[in-house]
Amino acid sequence: MATVRIPTPLRKFTQGKEEVSVSATNVRELIANLETSFPGIKERICDEQGAVRRFVNVFVADEDIRFLDNLDTPVKDGDEISIVPAIAGG
């Protein structure tokens, strides 16, 4: 299982949980499995075409997936996945 860090704006989908455990072999599957467990969350991460939204970033072990294999970036047990949307409060 990988550990997914849920950002503040998306915690309403995870009943307030800051971290959830998800089993997946790559980021695409991880987001799909997140959606199964927490309906509605995928729409906030991905656009209608299924790509990660432009104001959201996904990091696998602190590395931007756009520098890896994007949604096909492998995920293994123990990995920490960070979903990081732009925030704007000040």
Next chain:
Amino acid sequence: MIGAGGLGCPALLGLRAAGARRVLVVDPDRVEPSNLHRQVLYDLGDVGAAKAEVAARKLAAAGIDARARVHRLAPADVPAFVAELVSARGPDAVVLECTDAPALKFAMNDACVAASVPLVIAAALALTGHVIAVGRAGGCYRCVFEAPPPVELVPSCASAGVLGTAVGTTGWLQAAIAVQLASAPADQGVLGRLHVLDLGRGTIRTLGGRSRGDCPICSARTVSSVTTAT
């Protein structure tokens, strides 16, 4: 200093503590009673006064050459503002972006990269803070987030809340990084990295840092402009 609110106040205190000598504070708003718990430069006697002017006055009392501009900076105005800043202060000025306006953060990123002006962008929400330094090398804000979020998908501090210590810690980190940028503008160790603060856990993670090859902003930076600027 663009924005003298929840982030700007602690960032200004951080700059003061670091020995800043000249500061320009830009903010359009006036102090409200509801600001006082987290906008720590202000007190009850300042309610109704322009934040920029109060902040500048309090910095000036500490011996800093502080100026105020009571002005709402629109994204379209940012290139001219940055050009004016370079003209008045030279290329060694550092901009701290502390507003709650997503479009302004991106506009400031674009203009500062184009003008080779170091920039530190910060944001905070609930128990989370973001800080990123943008300089004359490395990635920029658009390398991490490609475009501003739609307004309807951005929770505000008013709707999601924000902890005073979250903006306080984020603002102090922003000031510390600004000081580092002022002394070492090409420090590859800090540029382009997104610092994500989690005040609930007391952690800071540093993510990314590389320039995205297809970034329309910083990939257009020429080697000569970087060399000249540094």
